[in-house]
Amino acid sequence: MKYEGLSPRTRLLRWGLFGLALTMILYATAPQATGLAVDWVTSHQDSLPWYATRFLGFLAYGALAVSVAYGLLLSTGILDRIAHRVVSFTLHQDLSAIAIGLTALHGAVLALDTFVPQSVRQLIIPFAGPYRPEWVGIGQITFYLMIVVYASFSVRRRIGQRAWRLLHYTTLLAFVGATAHGLMSGTDSPAAWAFWAYTLASVAVAFLLVYRITLSVANTARPVARPGARATAPVAQEFQP
Ligand code: HEM
Numbered sequence: 001m002k003y004e005g006l007s008p009r010t011r012l013l014r015w016g017l018f019g020l021a022l023t024m025i026l027y028a029t030a031p032q033a034t035g036l037a038v039d040w041v042t043s044h045q046d047s048l049p050w051y052a053t054r055f056l057g058f059l060a061y062g063a064l065a066v067s068v069a070y071g072l073l074l075s076t077g078i079l080d081r082i083a084h085r086v087v088s089f090t091l092h093q094d095l096s097a098i099a100i101g102l103t104a105l106h107g108a109v110l111a112l113d114t115f116v117p118q119s120v121r122q123l124i125i126p127f128a129g130p131y132r133p134e135w136v137g138i139g140q141i142t143f144y145l146m147i148v149v150y151a152s153f154s155v156r157r158r159i160g161q162r163a164w165r166l167l168h169y170t171t172l173l174a175f176v177g178a179t180a181h182g183l184m185s186g187t188d189s190p191a192a193w194a195f196w197a198y199t200l201a202s203v204a205v206a207f208l209l210v211y212r213i214t215l216s217v218a219n220t221a222r223p224v225a226r227p228g229a230r231a232t233a234p235v236a237q238e239f240q241p
Helices: 008-043 045-076 085-112 121-126 133-153 161-168 170-185 193-219
Strands: none
Touching: 008 045, 008 170, 045 085, 045 121, 045 193, 085 133, 121 170, 133 161, 133 170, 133 193
């Protein structure tokens, strides 16, 4: 049986349970957490935007990596065994939107940074900023690429499947750009956890890409079925919501 999305009839119950769990967690942790947060914010007031942009940068990178990996899984047809294509496709689209939203916040917060002040113009125009302009510029171009690919979801029927697919594969370029940008401009790059975050994401995407290409090649190399022979399912499938 395939997953078809959650039933709208249980929506109230789900939100109720979620609200209850959240209230219990907040009740148990809020007083101490608030005290600790206030102390931390007071002592790091000046560098708050800098911490926030780094945190948001990693969240954006994670969302982009998951979206790319999910898209590759979707194109291999593996996810079709678990969920309906419409559900998987919508989730893939939502993940891209989340990655774009987080990146926009990651960039916008930099406008509040007082250590390396940056104007809105410098944040918008690639390579125009004062801080590691070449690597930050790659991040800016990556951001625009992510927006173009996301926008292409809505003009898919107009530009045709082939052009759309070609455009869609530039997401891989965006992933490489985001990895290079994070590694080369990030303060946290020397930390072991950051190294593992970049490595794990890159290995997962590379593995799925090789798998996807292998399936495609195997599919193309298949002998054409003789008339009357039993049809077999294609090994790899294209995005088809
Ligand atoms: C508008 C475009 C962008 C701008 C202006 C921008 C700016 C910056 C800057 C200035 C840094 C250095 C922060 C520091 O550690 O001191 C940085 C780091 C980083 N950025 Fe971006 N970025 C952009 C796009 C992106 C995109 C598209 C992603 C990924 C989806 C991304 C993910 C990261 C990550 C992971 C770091 C490393 C943070 C750290 O090491 O603490 N950025 N970015």
